[in-house]
Amino acid sequence: MNALGFELTVALRFLREGRMQTALIIGGAAIGVAVIFFITAVLTGVQGDLIRRVTGAQAHIVIKPPEEIVAPLVAGDADGSRLSSIQARPQRLTTIDGWPALARATEATEGVITVAPVATGSGLGIKGEASRSVVIVGTELERYLRVVKLDDKVKSGVLVIEPGDALIGIELAKDLGAVLGDRFRVQTAQGGSEVFRIRALLDLGSRELNRRYVYTDLRAAQSLLGIPGRITNLDVAVRDIMQAEIISAKLRAQSGQLIESWIQTNNQIFAAIKNQDIMTLLIRFFITVVVSLGIASVLVVSVVQKRKEIGILRAIGATRRQMLSVFLLQGVIVGVGGALLGSVLGMMLVSLFSRILRNAEGQALFSLSFDFRLIGFVVAGAAVLGLMAAVLPARNAARLDPAQAIRG
Amino acid sequence: MTNKTTGPLVEIRGLQKTYNVGLPNAEEVLHGIDLAINHGEFTALIGPSGSGKSTLLNILGLLESASAGSYQLGGRDVTAFYDDERTLARHEVLGFIFQFHHLLPAFSAVENVMLPGLMGRSRGVLQNDLRERAMELLDAVGLHDAADKKPTELSGGMQQRVAIARALVRGPQLVLADEPTGNLDTHSSDTIFALLRKFNRERGTGLLIVTHDPRLAARCDRIIELVDGRIASDRPNTPAVT
Numbered sequence: 001m002n003a004l005g006f007e008l009t010v011a012l013r014f015l016r017e018g019r020m021q022t023a024l025i026i027g028g029a030a031i032g033v034a035v036i037f038f039i040t041a042v043l044t045g046v047q048g049d050l051i052r053r054v055t056g057a058q059a060h061i062v063i064k065p066p067e068e069i070v071a072p073l074v075a076g077d078a079d080g081s082r083l084s085s086i087q088a089r090p091q092r093l094t095t096i097d098g099w100p101a102l103a104r105a106t107e108a109t110e111g112v113i114t115v116a117p118v119a120t121g122s123g124l125g126i127k128g129e130a131s132r133s134v135v136i137v138g139t140e141l142e143r144y145l146r147v148v149k150l151d152d153k154v155k156s157g158v159l160v161i162e163p164g165d166a167l168i169g170i171e172l173a174k175d176l177g178a179v180l181g182d183r184f185r186v187q188t189a190q191g192g193s194e195v196f197r198i199r200a201l202l203d204l205g206s207r208e209l210n211r212r213y214v215y216t217d218l219r220a221a222q223s224l225l226g227i228p229g230r231i232t233n234l235d236v237a238v239r240d241i242m243q244a245e246i247i248s249a250k251l252r253a254q255s256g257q258l259i260e261s262w263i264q265t266n267n268q269i270f271a272a273i274k275n276q277d278i279m280t281l282l283i284r285f286f287i288t289v290v291v292s293l294g295i296a297s298v299l300v301v302s303v304v305q306k307r308k309e310i311g312i313l314r315a316i317g318a319t320r321r322q323m324l325s326v327f328l329l330q331g332v333i334v335g336v337g338g339a340l341l342g343s344v345l346g347m348m349l350v351s352l353f354s355r356i357l358r359n360a361e362g363q364a365l366f367s368l369s370f371d372f373r374l375i376g377f378v379v380a381g382a383a384v385l386g387l388m389a390a391v392l393p394a395r396n397a398a399r400l401d402p403a404q405a406i407r408g
Numbered sequence: 409m410t411n412k413t414t415g416p417l418v419e420i421r422g423l424q425k426t427y428n429v430g431l432p433n434a435e436e437v438l439h440g441i442d443l444a445i446n447h448g449e450f451t452a453l454i455g456p457s458g459s460g461k462s463t464l465l466n467i468l469g470l471l472e473s474a475s476a477g478s479y480q481l482g483g484r485d486v487t488a489f490y491d492d493e494r495t496l497a498r499h500e501v502l503g504f505i506f507q508f509h510h511l512l513p514a515f516s517a518v519e520n521v522m523l524p525g526l527m528g529r530s531r532g533v534l535q536n537d538l539r540e541r542a543m544e545l546l547d548a549v550g551l552h553d554a555a556d557k558k559p560t561e562l563s564g565g566m567q568q569r570v571a572i573a574r575a576l577v578r579g580p581q582l583v584l585a586d587e588p589t590g591n592l593d594t595h596s597s598d599t600i601f602a603l604l605r606k607f608n609r610e611r612g613t614g615l616l617i618v619t620h621d622p623r624l625a626a627r628c629d630r631i632i633e634l635v636d637g638r639i640a641s642d643r644p645n646t647p648a649v650t
Contacts, residue, residue, distance in 0.1 A: 006526045006527050009526070013512075013514035013515060014514060016514065017513065017514040308510065309510075309512050309513075309514075312506075312510045312512065313512070313523070314471075314495070315469070315471060315498070315504050316498075316499070316503075316504060316523060316524045316527075316574070316575075317495060317496075317498055317499025317500075317524050317527050317578075318495070318527055319491075319492055319495045319496075319527075320491060320492070320495075321492075322527065401472075402471050403466045403471040403472045406471075406506060406510065407462075
């Protein structure tokens with residue numbers, strides 16, 4: 001008992017003496033921590049799945065040329081004394097001027113991982129009798145794969161685009177009656193026409209995308225769309241997708257291009273995710289409060305039960321500060337013990353439910369990952385919490401008048 | 409506080425204690441007490457219930473402070489000490505034995521004896537030495553074999569003997585004992601008393617024993633009688649052969 005120091009020794013002994021109370025409150029704290037652990041894992045999993053699904057084949061941020069506007073010949077007046085009707089201009093296929101410089105500048109922006117040049121436009125996919133309108137996406141595949149993860153969307157075939165190759169959505173293949181290795185023709189309004197061989201069938205996560213998307217190389221798309229050497233979009237990948245809007249604002253300030261983040265294009269879903277975050281934050285907050293109150297109330301009772309012992313310790317030379325420390329330490333020990341046990345319990349819950357909760361494809365919604373930073377954070381947080389919960393009872397203990405306490 | 413100067417160890421003058429000061433139920437329990445206790449004195453403090461014995465003992469033990477009067481302990485004026493200073497003085501000069509032994513049930517006998525030495529202010533006492541010293545004291549009170557037992561496994565008399573060892577572990581100059589044999593049978597009482605006597609003779613430890621037991625008081629060197637908050641008599645006593 002010598003090595004630990006007086007305060008810690010007494011704190012541990014007091015906790016051990018109140019076996020039942022200690023076990024109950026550590027259990028309570030553990031359940032609280034486990035639930036927090038669990039809902040965090042579930043939320044991360046569900047949101048990740050949702051975002052993957054929604055963004056599908058979308059880049060985090062897309063840089064496009066500004067829309068063409070019409071300069072009115074006569075301006076309308078605010079008081080309506082002069083009426084003017086402005087007909088919106090039909091939007092041509094426009095391209096980004098000086099895109100290599102813009103790509104470099106964008107890539108140098110804080111939070112951006114990489115960019116990929118894209119030439120995209122609409123066309124007609126034709127095979128035999130069948131023709132379907134398609135979206136042509138021409139890009140440098142290697143770069144593009146770092147922006148949009150097509151790897152896990154391949155249903156069959158390989159992710160390779162050599163000249164004359166295309167990767168197409170599974171629905172489109174079905175509509176055209178084509179299988180892997182078949183050839184089909186793509187025509188555009190700009191007068192381009194080319195034959196592609198299907199190298200891979202992709203499931204992009206939604207039916208709409210699956211029946212329209214044709215990925216090919218940049219050069220082929222450029223010539224199909226009649227914009228040789230130029231691109232229509234720069235697709236951007238960012239490190240933290242929740243920061244996409246902030247990074248977009250930065251990019252907007254640097255260039256005159258039209259910049260859209262996935263958050264903008266999926267406003268409602270993003271709002272839902274945010275609301276979910278706030279709800280779980282509230283739940284976590286209240287669990288924390290309840291656990292703290294539990295620790296505090298057990299310690300308050302313990303101080304009352306140990307009145308006499310506190311009095312004796314004070315009589316034989318323990319200072320107020322030492323008595324304060326004894327009870328503060330009990331709070332910390334209970335908090336840390338609960339957090340460690342709760343982390344184990346939480347991981348067990350996660351691993352159990354990861355087998356039960358599945359997404360539409362039957363894959364696990366979340367997986368058990370040993371996030372030691374999270375555990376460390378939870379334990380440190382619980383220590384602080386236990387300390388705070390113990391302040392009131394510890395002060396009661398320190399203030400006890402030893403003469404009265406001994407008298408009973 | 410090792411200054412065993414010429415003056416008395418304890419010297420109080422005009423000591424008053426009033427509870428509930430300023431309230432309608434204010435009650436003065438000690439009315440101006442003058443008292444001096446020398447180093448190594450073996451004194452009994454007697455008097456009827458409610459005479460203020462325990463209050464006086466608590467004030468002498470620095471567990472309570474006086475409402476008026478002065479208190480010199482070991483040549484230092486401790487009257488106006490703050491709680492921390494009083495705790496330290498208590499820790500260094502005084503030992504306590506209570507009526508109901510008051511051992512900590514979570515600690516074994518030897519750990520209870522060690523406790524006062526563990527509070528981190530033991531000058532130059534290494535923790536290993538502390539355990540040794542605690543064992544020696546348990547030996548001296550005849551409880552060598554009970555060192556690792558919990559208080560609940562010991563009889564009342566044995567618990568009180570552990571409490572004596574605890575009171576002595578830091579070598580106090582004065583041990584304050586509140587009815588140390590109050591709830592023990594005659595045989596155990598005699599054992600306890602004999603131990604206190606032994607430590608008094610061998611180590612020169614002063615003792616102030618509050619007791620109701622005239623048999624016990626008659627065996628002390630000095631008897632102070634307190635009645636209604638005043639010293640009614642204070643006389644030397646020659647103990648009969650024990």
